Amino acid sequence: MPELPEVETVVRYLRPLLIEKKLHSVTVPTHYQNALHGISAEHLSRAITNQRIADVKRRGKFIVLELDTAFLCIHLRMTGRLLLGTLGAEQAKHVTATFNFCDGTSMHFKDVRKFGRIYHYTDLKPLDRKLGVEPLSSSFTAAQCAAFFGNRSRMIKPLLLDQAFVVGIGNIYADEILWASQIHPARKASTLMEQDFKNITKHTKKILRASIQKNGTTFQSFYYGEEASGAFVDFLQVFGKTNSPCLRCGTIIEKIKLAQRGTHICRQCQPPPDSYC
DNA sequence: CGCTTTGTTGAAAT
DNA sequence: TATTTCAACAAAGC
Numbered sequence: 079m080p081e082l083p084e085v086e087t088v089v090r091y092l093r094p095l096l097i098e099k100k101l102h103s104v105t106v107p108t109h110y111q112n113a114l115h116g117i118s119a120e121h122l123s124r125a126i127t128n129q130r131i132a133d134v135k136r137r138g139k140f141i142v143l144e145l146d147t148a149f150l151c152i153h154l155r156m157t158g159r160l161l162l163g164t165l166g167a168e169q170a171k172h173v174t175a176t177f178n179f180c181d182g183t184s185m186h187f188k189d190v191r192k193f194g195r196i197y198h199y200t201d202l203k204p205l206d207r208k209l210g211v212e213p214l215s216s217s218f219t220a221a222q223c224a225a226f227f228g229n230r231s232r233m234i235k236p237l238l239l240d241q242a243f244v245v246g247i248g249n250i251y252a253d254e255i256l257w258a259s260q261i262h263p264a265r266k267a268s269t270l271m272e273q274d275f276k277n278i279t280k281h282t283k284k285i286l287r288a289s290i291q292k293n294g295t296t297f298q299s300f301y302y303g304e305e306a307s308g309a310f311v312d313f314l315q316v317f318g319k320t321n322s323p324c325l326r327c328g329t330i331i332e333k334i335k336l337a338q339r340g341t342h343i344c345r346q347c348q349p350p351p352d353s354y355c
Numbered sequence: 356c357g358c359t360t361t362g363t364t365g366a367a368a369t
Numbered sequence: 370t371a372t373t374t375c376a377a378c379a380a381a382g383c
Contacts (some may be wrong), residue, residue: 105368189380232372241362
C-alpha cells in the first residue's frame, strides 16, 4: 500500500530513467477508461504527444511527471505499479494504461485492484487545493499541528490520514506514528497537549525518513521497478504485529477497528481516551 | 461469501 | 454554515 515513503521510492527510481524522455502516446484498453480522471484516452494521448519529461516529483502520494507544458499525475492507490520495458503475457495482466515514448520504449501502469488514477493538469493548483503540508518540509511543525488539531473534535488517527492537513500518511504510518508518540488513535485531537504535537511531528519525520532510506514498506504488494521490494517492513513496531508483544513494554498488541480502518495499538503505551476524562 | 484495502464523494448528522 | 461522520464505491484476492 503505497504511502509517502513508497511513492518517494518509486519517484527516485523513475526519475533518472524518465527524465528527458519524450512521450509519444498513451494507450488505454477500452474497459479501463476510468483509470483516467476526467479525460478521454484520445484527448490525453494528443495532449502529451511530443511532450518531454522535464522532471519526476512527488506531491503527497501523487507521482508528478512534469512535462514541457503540463503535468501528468499518477496516484497508485492500493496496488498501482509503474513498469518499464516490454512485459510478458503474465506481467501484462491488469495493465490499465501504457505510455509510449518516442524512443520506442514504454512504461506500463499495472493495477490489480484498478483503484489507481491518472490525472492531466495544466498546473498543480488542483492538487495543492486539496492537499495539505508536506510532513518532511520545514512548515510541518508542532505549532502548525496545534493550530490545526487544537480545536478539532475528530479522533487523531482519521485526522492524520486526512490529506487536507498533512499529506502522505496512510494506515501503516499512522499506526506507527501514534505508537511512537504513545497516543491512542481514538484520542480527540483537541485533548492533545503541546508535547503530543511535538512527538507527532518528530516521529512522523523520523519514521518517514527511515522508511525512505529502506525503500519503503513492502507489506503485501509494494514493489518498485521489476521486483524490488522495500525493507522497512522489518522495522515496523506495531502495524501487522497483532498478538505480538509490544516492543516497548511487552503488552500484547491488539488490532481494533477505528473509523472503518484496521488499527494496531498497545493498550499500555497508548492509554485509551476515557483515562483522560 | 464476507472481509480487507485507499481515497473520494455526497448525504446525513451534529 | 461549517464541521464531522457515515456509507457507498471503485475491484479483486484470500
